[in-house]
Amino acid sequence: MSTLSFKELEESDIPLLMDIYNHFVVHTTVSFHTEPVEISEFTESVRHPNPRYQTYVITLDGVLQGYVQVMPHKKKQAYDTTGEVTIYLHPECVGKGLGSAAIQYIETVAKERGFHALISTICANNIPSIHMFTKNGYTQCAHYREVGFKWGQFLDIVTYQKII
Template sequence: MSIRAATPADAPRIAEIWNHVIRTSAATFSNLEKTPEGLAQDFADKAADGKTFLVAEIDGQVVGFATYFQFRGGPGYAKTMEHTVILAPRAHGRGLGRALMAGIEEHARAGGAHSIFAGVSAENEAGVAFHAAVGYAEVARLSEVGFKFGRWMDLVLMQKML
């Protein structure tokens, strides 16, 4: 098991993992699937902006990823980040989510970030529990802000001070 920076060669596998989550779960409210080309550009854009996109591997195969970005636009939010972390089912319970989180948190901290947010679907109870276990505190619950699968869903905002 290892954690490393994503490369353009990882984009098809990351798209596969992410699109499965988009199609089958309420873990993200998005229904727009990712493309390898778009992801490769995202890797480059993040690097140019001083951010990172990390992948987790088992036996040389990418099984998860994490990245972060500015929480909201504008200079007043420049030190506040938000992240995305997604694992393939076979990667759950192996410590890779924690390792990915530690990697992006350290990268964000080194870049001057003050805090980092997780926006977690309230229907994703495992995601809420995971974030609590790695030191995130629930700071808000936004009612019916996401719409997917024909229903409204709540968003749990969780924050960790870096």
């Protein structure tokens, strides 16, 4: 039987996680970056000075599979009870239930840290992510049309929310 676990991000995890992220940058419209990110930019996106906001590494049988994070939704204080959830999995792990487990894990962490609402912003073309969040009780609360442009096409984003 496989063992799924979550651990706080360590410096040594960053290059492998960046490789996973950059796969989606280069090969999909999941990320709105159009060029692979450098280590400094990626590090800034997965580390936050406030320990309330964390990135967790997802491992299966001790092998890194991806990451899940809860970060600030906005910088203004009234938003402090809302977190933004992001999940990136190694492409070979997509569709195996790891994303749902990551959502459940991050919701538990978020509740312990006083969050009230979680949101996720997703490219509207990313049907697997939309399905995963919907399956876990998130509802669509926004649809922004043609706000991104990548590979010669305009892209929509959708925002999903769950009150936890």
